[in-house]
Amino acid sequence: MQQILLTDPGYGEVKLAKARAKGGYEAFAAALKRNPEEWLETVRTSGLRGRGIGWPVHNKWSTVRSGATETKYLIINAHEGEPGSFKDRALLERFPHKVLEGALLAAWGAGCTRGIYYTDVAHDDALEAFQRAMDEAREANLLGDNILGSGWDFDIKTSVFPGDKYPNYVYISGEETAIIEFIEGRRPLPRNKPPFPAEAGLYGKPTLVHNVETLAHLPGIAANGAPWFRAMGTAETPGTLLMSVMGPVNNPGVFEVEAGTSLRTLLEDIAGGVIDGGKVKAVAPGGPGTAFIKGDAIDVPIDYSTIASAGSQLSVGATWVIPEGMCLVEECIKIQRWYERMCCRQCAGCGMGTSVIYSNLTDLRRGVVGTEYLDYIMDVAEWIPGQGICDFVERCSQPVKSALTLFSEDFLQHINEGRCADGSYSLVNRKFFDPTAQDHGEQDMPYRP
Numbered sequence: 001m002q003q004i005l006l007t008d009p010g011y012g013e014v015k016l017a018k019a020r021a022k023g024g025y026e027a028f029a030a031a032l033k034r035n036p037e038e039w040l041e042t043v044r045t046s047g048l049r050g051r052g053i054g055w056p057v058h059n060k061w062s063t064v065r066s067g068a069t070e071t072k073y074l075i076i077n078a079h080e081g082e083p084g085s086f087k088d089r090a091l092l093e094r095f096p097h098k099v100l101e102g103a104l105l106a107a108w109g110a111g112c113t114r115g116i117y118y119t120d121v122a123h124d125d126a127l128e129a130f131q132r133a134m135d136e137a138r139e140a141n142l143l144g145d146n147i148l149g150s151g152w153d154f155d156i157k158t159s160v161f162p163g164d165k166y167p168n169y170v171y172i173s174g175e176e177t178a179i180i181e182f183i184e185g186r187r188p189l190p191r192n193k194p195p196f197p198a199e200a201g202l203y204g205k206p207t208l209v210h211n212v213e214t215l216a217h218l219p220g221i222a223a224n225g226a227p228w229f230r231a232m233g234t235a236e237t238p239g240t241l242l243m244s245v246m247g248p249v250n251n252p253g254v255f256e257v258e259a260g261t262s263l264r265t266l267l268e269d270i271a272g273g274v275i276d277g278g279k280v281k282a283v284a285p286g287g288p289g290t291a292f293i294k295g296d297a298i299d300v301p302i303d304y305s306t307i308a309s310a311g312s313q314l315s316v317g318a319t320w321v322i323p324e325g326m327c328l329v330e331e332c333i334k335i336q337r338w339y340e341r342m343c344c345r346q347c348a349g350c351g352m353g354t355s356v357i358y359s360n361l362t363d364l365r366r367g368v369v370g371t372e373y374l375d376y377i378m379d380v381a382e383w384i385p386g387q388g389i390c391d392f393v394e395r396c397s398q399p400v401k402s403a404l405t406l407f408s409e410d411f412l413q414h415i416n417e418g419r420c421a422d423g424s425y426s427l428v429n430r431k432f433f434d435p436t437a438q439d440h441g442e443q444d445m446p447y448r449p
């Protein structure tokens with residue numbers, strides 16, 4: 001299977017000398033000698049989409065570049081607060097120079113003059129690796145003033161959110177406008193949009209915000225061209241994707257797959273299938289903030305449009321596996337409890353909605369309510385989207401809505417008998433990653449080449 005990001009089965013390219021021995025920064029040096037508009041056109045032709053929401057990368061660059069102000073910012077979003085996502089840390093800890101070269105290429109293409117690396121205090125290993133890479137790059141005149149004699153000045157500072165002191169903001173502090181609020185010295189609360197950061201972001205200046213995986217793709221595109229990148233993946237989602245597979249599977253970890261690979265191949269062939277020979281009951285392809293797909297529908301190809309057509313979202317690829325025998329009522333309660341804790345309470349939709357759903361699910365679990373509560377919970381879940389100013393409000397009810405639709409028998413079992421079905425079990429004591437754990441940012445995920 002083609003791999004272009006996780007290319008070293010060892011520890012990766014942590015040191016500058018090793019990265020340069022493998023061609024690191026050659027593409028960036030060549031790009032500096034070209035018109036940045038040409039580089040932007042290459043990215044447009046490549047079809048690279050942001051590895052998160054999936055928006056075309058060149059659209060953001062064009063907006064930032066056309067901004068009227070001389071000062072423009074690049075924010076490297078290494079916060080990775082999505083439950084169960086470990087892909088960005090896998091890149092930063094093992095390939096920090098690939099990410100840094102990508103950041104330089106993004107800044108050059110979008111016309112940025114200043115950069116900020118933003119992360120959470122829990123991700124100290126990744127921060128240390130990237131800081132070391134920046135120090136080496138400055139010594140080699142790859143970062144700072146007059147980079148490689150080009151006349152272009154660009155440097156990167158760091159901003160670290162203290163998630164250990166403010167755990168209820170761990171999730172929301174990774175939203176792009178909340179990041180900007182924090183860097184400007186305020187609480188990390190999302191802003192109303194528009195204007196979008198690319199139009200008026202940090203200190204009112206055009207601001208390009210990219211996550212780590214998106215940036216890591218740029219050196220390969222710069223070195224090999226747009227057709228090389230488009231030869232992989234699908235027409236709609238070219239290239240490869242990093243998928244963090246979690247749950248009771250035999251081989252959990254971060255894997256690189258070509259877009260278009262089926263969910264079944266990822267879960268059964270690459271992640272080794274469910275432990276103890278079990279079968280998949282449900283999958284949330286993008287993590288606990290995305291809708292479930294039934295286990296008998298996992299032949300769907302992994303790209304943004306086909307996952308959406310299947311009723312879910314790819315998001316950051318934090319794939320959560322639920323095996324047969326686990327109760328979706330219990331899983332939805334965990335999800336809603338987590339979202340209730342993480343909600344910033346700025347908007348009524350998620351502030352009230354998550355609490356209402358959680359309290360009603362706990363009553364349903366005990367069998368003290370009737371079937372009318374299923375309609376009530378669904379009504380609240382359908383009301384929440386659109387009742388807030390950030391993506392949180394669009395995501396927090398997706399798992400519950402899909403579970404009520406696809407696995408109504410689990411809910412009826414609790415209403416009728418006040419317990420899970422015979423044979424259902426909890427994997428609380430099994431050693432696998434729980435994406436809704438409060439301390440998810442401090443847990444580690446195996447890196448799988």
